[in-house]
Amino acid sequence: MTTNTSEQQAVPFWRDERYLQVIIQVVLVGAVVGFIYYLIHNLVTGLEASGQPLTLSFLKQTAQFDIGEKLIEYSRASTYARAFLVGLLNTIKVSFLGIILATILGIIIGVARLSNNWLINKLASIYVEFLRNIPLLVLLVFLAAGVFFKLPKVQHAVALGKIAFLTNRGVFVAWGEPTASWPFYVWALIIALFVALVVAVILIRQGRETGRMPLYWLWGTVAFLVVAAIGWIVITLATPQPPLRLSLPELAGRNFKGGTSWSPEFMALLLGLVIYTAAYIAEVVRAGIQSVSKGQREAAGALGLSGFQTMRLVVFPQALRVIVPPLTSQYLNLTKNSSLAIAVGYPDLFAVGGTIINQSGRAIEAISLTMMVYLTFSLITSLFMNWYNQRIRLVER
Amino acid sequence: MTTTASTTQGEVLPPPTERYTVLGWLKKNLFGSWLDAILTILAALFIAWAVYTGANWVFKTARWDVIVNNFALFMKGQYPTEEAWRLWLVIYLAAAIGGLMWGVFVRSREMAGWLLLILPLLFALAALALGSNVWINVLLIDVVALVAYFLGRTFPKQLQRPTITLLLLYLPLILLIVRGFGENGFMPQVGTNFWGGLLLSLLLAIIGIVFSFPIGVLLALGRQSELKAIHWLSVIYIEVIRGVPLVTLLFMGMVMLPYVLPAGLRIDNFIRVAVAIVMFAAAYLAENVRGGLQSIPKGQYEAADAIALGGFAKMTRIILPQALRAVIPVLVGQFIGLFKDTSLVALVGLFDLLGIARAVLANPNYIGTQLEVYTFIALVYWVFSYGLSYASKRLETSLGVGER
Numbered sequence: 176m177t178t179n180t181s182e183q184q185a186v187p188f189w190r191d192e193r194y195l196q197v198i199i200q201v202v203l204v205g206a207v208v209g210f211i212y213y214l215i216h217n218l219v220t221g222l223e224a225s226g227q228p229l230t231l232s233f234l235k236q237t238a239q240f241d242i243g244e245k246l247i248e249y250s251r252a253s254t255y256a257r258a259f260l261v262g263l264l265n266t267i268k269v270s271f272l273g274i275i276l277a278t279i280l281g282i283i284i285g286v287a288r289l290s291n292n293w294l295i296n297k298l299a300s301i302y303v304e305f306l307r308n309i310p311l312l313v314l315l316v317f318l319a320a321g322v323f324f325k326l327p328k329v330q331h332a333v334a335l336g337k338i339a340f341l342t343n344r345g346v347f348v349a350w351g352e353p354t355a356s357w358p359f360y361v362w363a364l365i366i367a368l369f370v371a372l373v374v375a376v377i378l379i380r381q382g383r384e385t386g387r388m389p390l391y392w393l394w395g396t397v398a399f400l401v402v403a404a405i406g407w408i409v410i411t412l413a414t415p416q417p418p419l420r421l422s423l424p425e426l427a428g429r430n431f432k433g434g435t436s437w438s439p440e441f442m443a444l445l446l447g448l449v450i451y452t453a454a455y456i457a458e459v460v461r462a463g464i465q466s467v468s469k470g471q472r473e474a475a476g477a478l479g480l481s482g483f484q485t486m487r488l489v490v491f492p493q494a495l496r497v498i499v500p501p502l503t504s505q506y507l508n509l510t511k512n513s514s515l516a517i518a519v520g521y522p523d524l525f526a527v528g529g530t531i532i533n534q535s536g537r538a539i540e541a542i543s544l545t546m547m548v549y550l551t552f553s554l555i556t557s558l559f560m561n562w563y564n565q566r567i568r569l570v571e572r
Numbered sequence: 573m574t575t576t577a578s579t580t581q582g583e584v585l586p587p588p589t590e591r592y593t594v595l596g597w598l599k600k601n602l603f604g605s606w607l608d609a610i611l612t613i614l615a616a617l618f619i620a621w622a623v624y625t626g627a628n629w630v631f632k633t634a635r636w637d638v639i640v641n642n643f644a645l646f647m648k649g650q651y652p653t654e655e656a657w658r659l660w661l662v663i664y665l666a667a668a669i670g671g672l673m674w675g676v677f678v679r680s681r682e683m684a685g686w687l688l689l690i691l692p693l694l695f696a697l698a699a700l701a702l703g704s705n706v707w708i709n710v711l712l713i714d715v716v717a718l719v720a721y722f723l724g725r726t727f728p729k730q731l732q733r734p735t736i737t738l739l740l741l742y743l744p745l746i747l748l749i750v751r752g753f754g755e756n757g758f759m760p761q762v763g764t765n766f767w768g769g770l771l772l773s774l775l776l777a778i779i780g781i782v783f784s785f786p787i788g789v790l791l792a793l794g795r796q797s798e799l800k801a802i803h804w805l806s807v808i809y810i811e812v813i814r815g816v817p818l819v820t821l822l823f824m825g826m827v828m829l830p831y832v833l834p835a836g837l838r839i840d841n842f843i844r845v846a847v848a849i850v851m852f853a854a855a856y857l858a859e860n861v862r863g864g865l866q867s868i869p870k871g872q873y874e875a876a877d878a879i880a881l882g883g884f885a886k887m888t889r890i891i892l893p894q895a896l897r898a899v900i901p902v903l904v905g906q907f908i909g910l911f912k913d914t915s916l917v918a919l920v921g922l923f924d925l926l927g928i929a930r931a932v933l934a935n936p937n938y939i940g941t942q943l944e945v946y947t948f949i950a951l952v953y954w955v956f957s958y959g960l961s962y963a964s965k966r967l968e969t970s971l972g973v974g975e976r
Contacts, residue, residue, distance in 0.1 A: 529823075
């Protein structure tokens with residue numbers, strides 16, 4: 176009992192928690208760094224032994240391969256860096272379109288799962304339960320090999336009116352073709368956008384003052400459309416031709432002319448990503464709407480709000496709080512899943528990376544670059560998510 | 573009149589129960605309003621069209637011989653037929669463990685009924701491929717599961733520990749059985765390049781979830797740690813892995829793993845892919861476990877401190893048991909996701925279910941049967957994923973897992 180003080184002073188440092196914490200961290204970091212150094216050392220010596228030291232200089236060499244689909248100028252004489260850029264833009268294109276379409280389809284199916292109509296409800300459930308339990312990759316190869324490449328040849332295309340033709344070379348659809356007056360119309364569109372923003376801002380300010388928020392997004396859209404329509408009419412009257420001319424696809428020899436076309440690879444990838452992700456988004460939407468308690472709806476009804484007002488002012492804002500975080504991660508998933516394009520032959524970032532590996536033998540550099548890009552996407556997404564969560568966080572007490 | 577009289581006397585009637593005639597049900601659920609009626613008719617037309625087209629294809633157009641002739645290939649890849657009994661042994665073991673677990677932990681007759689009806693059907697599918705004594709095997713499996721179930725039901729106390737031990741030993745045991753040992757003799761070695769089809773998909777998924785479990789738990793604890801270095805190392809690992817697609821990791825594993833290991837150490841494709849899958853699964857598992865850790869109230873930590881438990885004992889005896897129990901449903905979901913994700917190994921040249929499907933389609937005898945083959949493997953994936961999620965849902969409700 177009396178020796179306590181002397182013992183307390185003599186706590187050896189290996190039992191003193193303050194020292195222990197520092198020691199543990201130093202040892203652990205040392206071990207991890209040492210391990211990684213060991214791996215990299217092996218990698219570098221191995222690569223040097225095979226005559227291919229790690230370097231990014233190969234990006235400046237000419238690629239010497241073709242890419243089927245491109246949004247920017249690219250040819251065999253372009254550099255590897257340019258090829259990467261083409262792949263990146265293709266990834267962004269398919270992800271962007273996929274996110275928009277998957278959101279629309281997902282909301283429809285999510286709402287259908289809550290429908291009172293028994294048949295609609297069950298159909299939506301079957302859709303979700305089926306797609307959530309098969310691998311996306313199987314769906315993609317199914318759509319590519321089983322559907323889009325099995326469409327008839329160009330000469331026997333499946334015609335949907337005169338507007339669209341389905342063939343095994345792609346889907347050909349009617350498209351607006353810019354004419355000489357198109358550049359003027361671009362300016363008209365910019366003005367329309369400006370007017371729409373002004374209208375929305377005025378309405379929001381008015382709403383803040385009066386306490387009755389008008390449908391600012393609706394009136395903004397109306398303003399945009401009105402100005403855009405006026406611009407169209409004015410330009411058509413002033414110059415002899417409208418800004419866009421309807422161009423119908425027509426069979427000319429062994430291919431279609433006019434309109435625009437989407438390759439079977441692109442269609443398979445886009446459709447696969449959309450219907451697969453929509454099943455997940457549907458669940459997110461359903462969970463979000465169900466998370467708003469029944470009392471909220473009843474209270475809104477008691478205040479005399481109409482059904483639409485209840486949705487807009489009470490249910491939707493609260494559901495959004497639950498929906499947005501998982502929805503964002505579904506968007507990120509879709510973007511990452513677009514790397515499966517390699518299975519259907521669509522030249523996205525990863526597929527182009529694969530071709531570059533075959534051409535240049537720079538496997539590790541090319542895959543690392545690809546990973547960096549996906550990491551950047553994911554970082555941007557999580558930054559947005561943090562910002563959003565901060566903004567909508569419930570302020571408690 | 574009489575009812576009004578009785579209510580005025582203060583008797584409170586229960587609310588009327590909802591009871592419909594067939595027409596009433598139809599009116600409420602299908603033809604509630606004009607819009608509803610239109611939607612119902614459209615949906616009915618769609619269903620009729622889909623069923624007609626589907627049935628027409630399944631029974632008339634489709635060439636199912638490609639599936640029938642290659643069934644063994646789809647199930648076990650190039651695994652030698654004379655050694656197929658080892659795969660049966662693996663299924664027997666699974667049936668025994670499943671039966672024991674159901675008997676010891678669930679103990680409801682209705683559940684057992686479901687198990688014993690559904691599982692043999694699933695295995696019968698696999699069975700068709702593996703030899704001529706298929707039906708005997710399926711029956712015996714059913715019997716094994718039943719016996720195990722009743723044993724577990726009768727001696728739940730005594731069998732609890734053996735059951736869990738068996739469950740933990742299952743993966744090493746099946747790896748030993750499937751791989752074998754020695755050149756020839758009792759169980760000759762079957763190289764990983766012979767593993768394929770559904771066998772490979774399932775093995776990769778099981779290996780992925782089992783090996784990633786300890787890593788994932790450590791990472792989750794690391795992320796919660798107050799020690800900055802440990803916290804940030806865990807965060808960086810988790811976020812980097814979660815930020816890139818699995819297929820890039822698989823390529824990295826295939827290309828880089830041979831380089832980063834000491835020169836001269838050769839590893840086969842199976843292990844390269846398995847390492848990538850384990851690394852990938854660990855990051856996701858860590859996030860799931862973190863969810864469980866966050867659901868533990870602070871009082872539990874404080875109580876553990878109050879009874880003077882050390883850091884290690886606090887985690888293993890108080891926090892982790894509760895946290896892991898809370899995340900079991902999520903982990904089952906992750907296992908299903910992992911099983912689906914194993915299809916990506918086909919992209920790096922392994923012959924899992926999808927890889928075998930592509931190999932079969934490359935055979936000139938089966939040109940143009942993409943729809944049949946891909947429909948079939950999609951169905952196999954679906955049966956396993958949906959069956960597992962259904963079973964785990966039932967297990968959760970009866971065990972009260974995930975609720976506190």
